[in-house]
Amino acid sequence: MRAELFKPIRLGTMQVPNRFVRSATNECLTDKGDYVTDRLADLYEALARGGVGLIITGYAYVRPDGKSSTSQAAIYDDKFVPAYKKIIERLRPYPTRIVLQIAHGGRQSIPSACNGSPTAPSPVPYPVTKLTPREMTEGDIKEIIHCFAQAARRSREAGFHGVQLHSAHGYLLSQFVSPFTNKRKDTWGGGVENRARILLEVLKACRKEVGKEFPILIKLNSDDCIGDGLKIEDAVKIASMLGKAGIDAVEVSGGIGDSFPSACRSDVDSPGKEAYFATNAQKIKKAISVPVICVGGIRSREVMESIISTKKADMVSMSRPFIREPDLVERLKKGLAEKASCISCNQCWHPKGIRCAQLAKKQGLGDRD
Numbered sequence: 001m002r003a004e005l006f007k008p009i010r011l012g013t014m015q016v017p018n019r020f021v022r023s024a025t026n027e028c029l030t031d032k033g034d035y036v037t038d039r040l041a042d043l044y045e046a047l048a049r050g051g052v053g054l055i056i057t058g059y060a061y062v063r064p065d066g067k068s069s070t071s072q073a074a075i076y077d078d079k080f081v082p083a084y085k086k087i088i089e090r091l092r093p094y095p096t097r098i099v100l101q102i103a104h105g106g107r108q109s110i111p112s113a114c115n116g117s118p119t120a121p122s123p124v125p126y127p128v129t130k131l132t133p134r135e136m137t138e139g140d141i142k143e144i145i146h147c148f149a150q151a152a153r154r155s156r157e158a159g160f161h162g163v164q165l166h167s168a169h170g171y172l173l174s175q176f177v178s179p180f181t182n183k184r185k186d187t188w189g190g191g192v193e194n195r196a197r198i199l200l201e202v203l204k205a206c207r208k209e210v211g212k213e214f215p216i217l218i219k220l221n222s223d224d225c226i227g228d229g230l231k232i233e234d235a236v237k238i239a240s241m242l243g244k245a246g247i248d249a250v251e252v253s254g255g256i257g258d259s260f261p262s263a264c265r266s267d268v269d270s271p272g273k274e275a276y277f278a279t280n281a282q283k284i285k286k287a288i289s290v291p292v293i294c295v296g297g298i299r300s301r302e303v304m305e306s307i308i309s310t311k312k313a314d315m316v317s318m319s320r321p322f323i324r325e326p327d328l329v330e331r332l333k334k335g336l337a338e339k340a341s342c343i344s345c346n347q348c349w350h351p352k353g354i355r356c357a358q359l360a361k362k363q364g365l366g367d368r369d
């Protein structure tokens with residue numbers, strides 16, 4: 001059964017050596033201009049050496065006002081491409097594939113990035129920043145679609161093996177899809193077809209830039225984990241539309257900023273609490289023919305194997321476990337580990353670079369180190 005996890009898989013034209021994905025993780029390893037750094041290349045190389053099949057980079061913002069956290073990487077201009085090329089060079093000796101996640105924060109953008117006036121599908125206040133975004137005009141929507149397409153082109157030029165559109169966790173694309181944040185009365189809001197329109201338009205615009213062969217993946221919310229938010233029934237319909245429109249893989253997640261920490265639950269302490277979006281992943285998998293990637297609280301080999309063997313998803317994706325153990329895949333393969341030792345404490349984010357807070361404590365490092 002272990003063998004299933006180590007079987008190669010194709011995502012469109014991209015051959016991935018096994019079923020392990022490092023899900024997008026904002027690494028906070030950028031320099032002052034938000035260019036990616038050698039320290040980020042070190043982190044990716046450790047993951048590649050440790051056997052991860054597919055690395056999805058942290059959130060790279062497609063326009064300056066779409067930055068949603070400090071120390072995030074940028075992809076809004078051609079000037080960022082050479083630094084990414086250096087990263088790709090470092091990974092060349094490994095079979096690991098690497099995909100750039102492209103995103104815009106919308107109402108979840110940080111105030112400093114958008115001069116305190118974020119734009120979003122509808123003026124729904126965001127409790128975290130206490131700001132109410134301005135409703136995007138038709139022109140704004142066309143412009144942001146263009147920015148995603150240019151970011152996809154830059155990803156290909158930098159040498160990435162593909163790109164992932166971020167339509168999860170309450171960022172701009174996910175805001176359009178969600179009835180909680182999209183109250184529009186025009187063709188971009190209302191029924192699920194209208195709310196999903198932007199995803200299809202972004203996909204079409206990206207395809208025009210990168211061609212048929214370049215893999216385009218999406219991270220999709222399957223549930224916003226909030227009252228009037230997106231639910232799995234709509235997510236299945238959206239995934240199905242994307243499948244028909246030529247998406248190459250769907251990573252299934254959930255939760256938005258308002259329902260934090262629903263995307264990164266902290267109570268993952270037994271197999272029964274693991275893989276909290278796996279049931280949704282399975283519903284999506286039944287509706288589409290492209291590979292489905294399951295993310296959220298996956299920790300033990302037993303759960304990973306059952307996700308694949310019961311056809312809930314084709315790949316297993318993890319974020320927090322790989323911050324602590326970049327060699328987790330190799331150790332699972334060799335039988336040296338049965339599960340990740342991550343305790344899901346959610347203290348891994350750090351402005352000077354993500355790290356396992358538990359390990360840092362053991363090494364005597366304080367919060368500011």
Ligand SMILES: Cc1cc2nc3c(=O)[nH]c(=O)nc-3n(C[C@H](O)[C@H](O)[C@H](O)COP(=O)(O)O)c2cc1C
Binds near residue numbers: 168263346
């Ligand atoms: C420090 C940190 C940064 C994250 N950054 C991103 C990101 O940039 N883009 C994204 O889609 N998800 C991001 N996530 C969410 C993860 O990709 C993943 O969906 C979530 O942590 C659940 O998986 P896990 O239980 O394996 O950690 C981040 C999570 C953590 C802990």
